[in-house]
Each structure stands twice: as structure tokens, then as C-alpha cells.
Amino acid sequence: MPAREPKPTINDVARLAGVSKKTVSRVINKSPLLNQATREKIQAVITDLGYVPNPQARALALRRNFLIGLIHDNPNAQTVLTVQEGMLDELRGTEFALVVHPVDRKSPHFLADIGHFIEQQRLHGIYIMPPVSENEDFVKLCRALGCHYVRMGSPRMDDDAHLVASNDREAVREAVEYLIGLGHRRIAHVAGPGGFRSAFEREAGLRDALAAHGLDLPEGAVVRGHYTFESGHAAARQLLKIDPRPTAIFAANDEMAAAVLHAAREIGLDVPGDLSILGFDDTPIAAHVWPPLSTVGWPIRAMARAAALKLIHPDTAGEQRSFFRSELVLRASTGPAPA
Amino acid sequence: MPAREPKPTINDVARLAGVSKKTVSRVINKSPLLNQATREKIQAVITDLGYVPNPQARALALRRNFLIGLIHDNPNAQTVLTVQEGMLDELRGTEFALVVHPVDRKSPHFLADIGHFIEQQRLHGIYIMPPVSENEDFVKLCRALGCHYVRMGSPRMDDDAHLVASNDREAVREAVEYLIGLGHRRIAHVAGPGGFRSAFEREAGLRDALAAHGLDLPEGAVVRGHYTFESGHAAARQLLKIDPRPTAIFAANDEMAAAVLHAAREIGLDVPGDLSILGFDDTPIAAHVWPPLSTVGWPIRAMARAAALKLIHPDTAGEQRSFFRSELVLRASTGPAPA
DNA sequence: TTGTAAGCGTTATCAA
């Protein structure tokens, strides 16, 4: 590693521009009360020197830093990565960096670990993905630590400054009503894990739609998975044994929907001829399987962008967009109910 | 947001313990020359106060910071996330944090963007995933910026201090020889994208094995994909039209292998009865599809751990483990060649 | 073994 030549500091800029460092600081911070000529002169020196302000020093003087954290304990890699990308859409070009922090919400040290992390890194703010975002103790901890936070979740979970939410329940209801419109009467459900708010909302949307049309969701027609392909596969095998067989299955995420598709193929069912399948998420897997899955699109990337914006500007966080629409994405895994 | 009560500083600790702050600094930095009694007294105050040293201040004084970056432009979410987790295995418990920085290596601003990011955040070090890790200009830039780096790649790409590598070529050769041992003679290949070193190595391993047994890899028996399910699916459809049909297909990653499986099912082939499929990566998808895929396990998590260690301790980076074994993981998608 | 003084690169205060 070659010795790194010392980086130019604010002092170098000040000296070369023949001004005080406070004045240089003013151009860095875009202070309005500054002679235009002075500003340009300094800017020229900055460009010339390739000067970049040291964020650690700024952090120290401002008593805040420029790190935004992403807290998650999410089984789905694609979802987590999409969220990271969404946040970076907004963070790029600012002086903020994104630090990631997966956690194990089942660990007994969960709260202590994460508190230590926030304290130690003096995070400016964090975006919390479900299901961690549903943990009220954790949110309390953030408040106590004075760490800005935004939760990803459902409406009314928190105030607008601390929430980005999507209307999953309604979106699922509409999607299922579409299935009902296609003639489906026996619709089964591969549900998400117990304790996940997201799982609850999606199931509730299904029940809403069925109830609105006087349809039933019998006892055995709901089997719970863990949002993984494997668990979805097991659930689907069980559901497909029901007699009379369901003509449609709604799975609480795409990965499990892909598993349903698989299970259907295994017993020689045609999709959507014999069985319609509806997923949730609109992750790449939905488009990749054959036939491509109809699914409810969950705008997590836009939500992540919004969350980043709230974290960058906590003062106006409450005024920024908090609600997003999930919507049916029609592909080829849904069709008329078999006669 | 409640006003955050000011965090205790080194001065508070010093005052309460009745020592100078330099002495407190000594216990923070585990200096050996310190009276045991003094140390304990100070430690008690630290614990009592819940004091955590401010990393920004340390960064400023030490002229280094505690951020380690992950640079990638990788199409596979699971791979990226596993790498993040591997790095965090080592970073957790240290004062380092992981900042993520996906890039677009095709962008004309690629080098400028990433250079600016490293400069601005004053990163301590970065771990570079393929295919970005193969970009020599970028590595040159890191050196010029005095930023420690470790590349994920293949043997002999760099010296031990800056590399973690796996023996993919040999591992593939061995896996393919296993297939040959099962009687397969017509083995086709869904290759990775051109320009990816990883794709090259995997294909080379296949060619090595075939050559060693006097077998041929005809022109049309290699179709290139982009490591995505979709591209793998298209490639597989093409390969399965070859007459006489291949009895085995090796795909350069699991996602494409899963797509081959799918394509096979579509035309009613039994796997592994009519067609054996071999993947690469050993990501969860390999275990989740049916039948579960035989694949070459790529120890990316262990590699990421090793890379993190090298970055945390750059002085001894060259002495730490740099080489990892990829190995055949046998599941159910491979079997004897059809008669 | 411990303490003093100076400095890391920035910003806030307050005066000019």
C-alpha cells in the first residue's frame, strides 16, 4: 500500500484562497450570506485541489453523523436487496452512507445488540423492515437513544414521520375479487408466518374478499408457511389434497407461490387450466417461473426511497409521502375456474 | 423525538474516576502499561455510565475510520446477501460497520463515482465482488486512494493480502468427471456471461474434464446466459433441442440450473432419469427446487469472513487464509445416463 | 504508571 499523500484540508483551501477557514466552511455548507465573488474564488481552489470535506470531522463538530442504518431480519434476499437499492437511490449524491445490520429477532440479546450498534456508530437514523418493525420495544429503544427511525409496515402503525406503509389488505382483497370474478369459489391460502403483521394483512384481505361474496374459507384451507419455498411446497401439497380440490391458491409471497406452482406440476395439474395461483411481492421470481405468476405488486423500492428521504430530512419527515399502493400484476398463472 | 440526553464523554469518565482522560484513553485502547487497579476503577465508571467511545472522534484523531465497504454489481441477490452476512460475522463485536455500495460497472461514471464514494467516506477498506473485482483500473484507483482492498476472485489474480479465491475450475472438473463416471457422454453447458471471470473458470473446468476423457464440447452445446433464471431458461430450451439430446447439462449457477430443470419439465423430461442437471453456487434455491439440485458449493460466506479479517487487520492480511475449496454437493438432480 | 499540551478537520459563537 503506497503511503497515501495527505488529503487537502479546509486549512489548505483557506490558505490558498486567502480567506479564513470559516469562510470556506460557509461555501461547503452553502451559507447564503456570502459574496458571490468570494464563493467562486474558493470553489475554484476546492476544485483545483480536489478537496473533499472530512465527514468524520464534520460529524464531530455537528454532533451528528452521516450514517443511515438498515435493520432487518428478513428471509427474502431479493426483498432486502431491493430495499437497499431503493435507499441508495436517495442516499447517493448526499454525504450519507448506508450501513446494513441484519439481526436475529429471536436472540435473547436482540435488543441489547442492536442498541449497542446504534449507540456505538451514533447512527443518524435507521429504516426498519418487517417483522422487526413490528417490535414496539425496539422502537421505544430508538426513541430513547434519540435515533431517527422509519418503520416499514401497515397503515396506522405509527405516525407519518416514522412510517412508510402499503395498502396490502385492500390490494389483496381486490386481487381476490378478480379471482372470484373468474368463477373461482374454492380459494385456499398459503399463509405467512404467525406473528408477521404482513402475513396477517394478506390473509385479512383474502377473508375480506371472500366474505364480501358470501364465500367460505374452511378450516383446512389455510396452511401456514415461513415465506420460504420449502415451507410453501409443503403447504401446497397439503392444500392440493383437499377434496374437492381448490381451484385457486393465494400464497402470501411469491416464493411460496412458486412452490405452489411446483407442487401443482408434481401432481400433473395444469396452471392455470386446473389451478390458478396468485402470489404477493412481484419479486423477479414471479416473472421467472413458468407460467409467470400473477401477483400483488408491493412497491418496496419506492417505499425505501421515501424512507431514506424521511431519514435524511427528519424535520419534514411527516410531510413526505408515507402511503403506497400495492396492486395486482396480471401474468399467466390465473385464469377462469375449471368447469 | 425527545431531546437526546448528552452522551457521556471521555471527560466525564475521567472526572468521575479521578484520572486524566489520557488514562481513560489507555483503557479504551487496551494499553498494556496500566495499573490493574486503575484499570478496574475506570472500567467500573465506564460500565456505570454506559460510556461508549465516539467513533467519529476516534476516527478523526487516528486519521482512519471504521467503515468497511462492500462493492458489487452482482445479479444474484442471495449471493450478495450471503456475502454481507459473512462479513458481518467478523465485523460484529468490533467497532467496524459495513457500508454497502452497489455500482453499475457499465456506467461511464463508474470509476469517478466509486472514487468519490471512497474519498468522501474515507473508507478504511473495501471488499470487491466479481465482476467488479476483475477491473484492474478500479483496483489501481483503490491503491492510489490508499484504500485497503480485498478482491473476491480466482487464484493468482492478486497477492494473498488482497485476494480471497476459490478453486472453481478444479471443483467443476471433478464434478463433471463424476458425471462422466455416471456414463454421461453428451454434456451441454449453460455458460455465464461473457466478461465474467467466474463464467470463464467454470466453463474451463468443464472443458478440462471433457478433454481428459476424450470427449467433445460441440459448437452448439454451449449457450450463454446472464446468471438469471430467465436467461437460463432460454438457454436450456435451446440446448434441449439438440439432436441427439444431451444427457446432462451443467449450468454456471444455481439460478440457471433451476431454469434448466424447469425447461426440462416443460417438455416432459424426467430429472434425473432423462436428464442430469448440475448447478454451481449451492444457494438456497438449489435445495428448494424439486428435485433438489446437485451443485458445486462455493464457500462465499467463509470467503467473506476471511476478507473482512484481512481488511480489519491489513498488516497481517497476507498471512491469513486466502484460498477456499469449492466442492461437489450431491443432491437428487444427477443420476446415471439413460441407456 | 500517569498526566500535560497540542492537534486531528470541521463548525458555532460572536465580534468586526
Place this chain on the structure above:
DNA sequence: TTGATAACGCTTACAA
């Protein structure tokens, strides 16, 4: 509109 001076919380000389 600018600048001098004192922070910010820590570490490194160098002394004691």
C-alpha cells in the same frame, strides 16, 4: 460579508 477563537471527543507526543 468575513474572521478570530473556542469547541467537538479523542489520540499522540513528550514529560513527570
